[in-house]
Amino acid sequence: MPHSAHSSSPSPSQDSQEEGFASLPPFPSTVPTAPLFRISLAKLTSQDEAEQERCWQACRELGFFYLDLRGCTPGCALLSDADALFELMRVFYALPVGEKVKYDFKKEGSYFGYKGYGEGIVDASGGRDRNEFYNVSKDDVLGVSARLPAPACLSGRKERALCKAFIEESHAVCSTVMELLSTRLPLREEARNQGALGPLHRLQAPSGDQIRFVRAPPQEKRSQGVALGEHTDFGSVTLLFNRLGGLQVRLPPSMDPVAPATDGMSETEQTLCQDGWCYVRPLRGHAIVNLGDALVKFSNGRVRSNIHRVVAPPGRQGEEERWSLVYFCRPGDEVVLRSLVGDGDAAGGEEGEDVTAKEWILRRALGRREVGGWEKSGGTEEGSMRAGGMRG
Numbered sequence: 052m053p054h055s056a057h058s059s060s061p062s063p064s065q066d067s068q069e070e071g072f073a074s075l076p077p078f079p080s081t082v083p084t085a086p087l088f089r090i091s092l093a094k095l096t097s098q099d100e101a102e103q104e105r106c107w108q109a110c111r112e113l114g115f116f117y118l119d120l121r122g123c124t125p126g127c128a129l130l131s132d133a134d135a136l137f138e139l140m141r142v143f144y145a146l147p148v149g150e151k152v153k154y155d156f157k158k159e160g161s162y163f164g165y166k167g168y169g170e171g172i173v174d175a176s177g178g179r180d181r182n183e184f185y186n187v188s189k190d191d192v193l194g195v196s197a198r199l200p201a202p203a204c205l206s207g208r209k210e211r212a213l214c215k216a217f218i219e220e221s222h223a224v225c226s227t228v229m230e231l232l233s234t235r236l237p238l239r240e241e242a243r244n245q246g247a248l249g250p251l252h253r254l255q256a257p258s259g260d261q262i263r264f265v266r267a268p269p270q271e272k273r274s275q276g277v278a279l280g281e282h283t284d285f286g287s288v289t290l291l292f293n294r295l296g297g298l299q300v301r302l303p304p305s306m307d308p309v310a311p312a313t314d315g316m317s318e319t320e321q322t323l324c325q326d327g328w329c330y331v332r333p334l335r336g337h338a339i340v341n342l343g344d345a346l347v348k349f350s351n352g353r354v355r356s357n358i359h360r361v362v363a364p365p366g367r368q369g370e371e372e373r374w375s376l377v378y379f380c381r382p383g384d385e386v387v388l389r390s391l392v393g394d395g396d397a398a399g400g401e402e403g404e405d406v407t408a409k410e411w412i413l414r415r416a417l418g419r420r421e422v423g424g425w426e427k428s429g430g431t432e433e434g435s436m437r438a439g440g441m442r443g
C-alpha cells in the first residue's frame with residue numbers, strides 16, 4: 052500500500068489547532084509536501100497496537116513522521132519546554148557575533164557550541180551554508196562531563212534547568228520509539244538479552260546527544276537556495292520543532308508527495324522540488340521525528356535514515372527569519388556501530404569497519420566544516436536512497 056494512502060495529508064482547512072504559528076505567515080498550499088504519518092505519542096505509550104504498527108511502517112518506509120505530542124502529560128511538558136527554548140534561542144542569537152564566536156570549539160575538535168553563518172559546507176563544490184547553529188551538550192547539562200564555556204544567557208540556573216528538562220523529555224520520547232523498534236527488529240539473541248537498543252542510549256552515559264538551536268535569516272529572493280545541505284542524521288533519533296517550512300525530504304521513488312492544493316509555485320520552488328524533493332509542513336502540537344544512520348547500522352538497513360535538507364521557506368514564509376529547535380539522540384560514545392540483527396553486517400556501513408559512535412559523529416560533524424570535507428563526511432545517504440529501507 053502506498054505510504055500516502057495511510058496518512059491524512061495535512062491541509063490548511065483540516066484542523067485550525069494544527070495549522071499556523073502565531074504571527075507567522077501560513078505555510079502555502081502551493082507546494083508539494085511529504086506524506087508523513089501522524090503518530091500519537093499518547094497512543095504509543097499506551098501500547099496501542101495499530102499505532103505501533105503505523106510507527107514501525109513509517110520507520111521502515113521513510114524514517115520520518117509527525118509525532119503528535121498533545122493529549123499526554125510528557126508530550127505537553129515537552130511542547131511547553133520547546134516553546135520556552137524558542138524564546139531562549141532568540142536571546143542567544145541576539146548576542147553580537149564577536150561574542151558568539153567565543154563558543155566555537157571546532158579547533159578543539161568538538162562539535163558542541165557555536166557554528167557561524169556560512170561556516171558549513173553544503174555541497175561537493177564547497178558551497179556555504181546559510182544558517183547559524185548552537186549545540187548544547189546533554190553531558191554538559193546533566194553533569195556527565197565537565198561544563199563547557201557558555202554565554203551568560205545560557206548559563207543561569209533557570210536556563211540550565213530548562214535545557215535539562217527538555218533533554219530528559221526528548222530522550223524519553225526517543226526511547227519510546229527505540230523500544231518499539233527493539234520489539235520489531237529480528238535482533239540476535241545476545242543483543243536482545245543485553246536489553247536491545249535501550250542500553251546503547253543511556254541518558255547518563257557519555258554521548259553526542261545535543262540540543263541544537265538553528266537560525267536562518269531570510270534569503271535574497273534572487274539567490275534563494277539551500278540553507279543546510281542535504282544529509283542524513285548520524286545519530287539514532289532526531290526530534291525537530293519547526294514553525295516555518297523549509298525542511299525538505301527527498302522521497303524514495305516508490306512514494307509520491309502530497310500534491311499542492313492550488314497553483315502558484317514560484318520558479319525557485321519548482322527547482323527545489325525536482326528529483327523527489329518536497330517540503331515538510333510544520334504542524335502545531337507535533338514534533339517531526341526522523342531516524343539516523345546509527346539505527347540503519349544497528350538494524351542492518353531495516354529502517355531508513357532519509358536524506359533531508361533545509362531551503363528557503365516557501366511562499367511568504369521566505370520573508371521571515373527561520374528558527375528551529377532540534378534534539379539529537381545518539382548512541383553512547385563507546386558503542387560500536389554494527390548490526391544487531393541476525394544476518395551479518397552487510398548493509399548500512401562499510402564492511403569490516405568497526406567504528407564507535409564517537410568516532411563516527413566527529414568524522415561526520417567536523418568533516419562538514421572543512422573545505423573538501425563533503426565526501427569524506429558522508430553517511431548512509433547513498434545507501435538510504437538505494438535500499439529504500441524496505442528490507443523486510
Ligand SMILES: O=C(O)CCC(=O)C(=O)O
Pocket residue numbers: 263265279284291293298359360361375376377
Ligand atoms: O532545521 C531543520 O528543520 C532541520 C535541521 C537538520 O536537519 C539538522 O540540524 O540536522
Ligand SMILES: [Fe+2]
Pocket residue numbers: 282283284359
Ligand atoms: Fe538533519
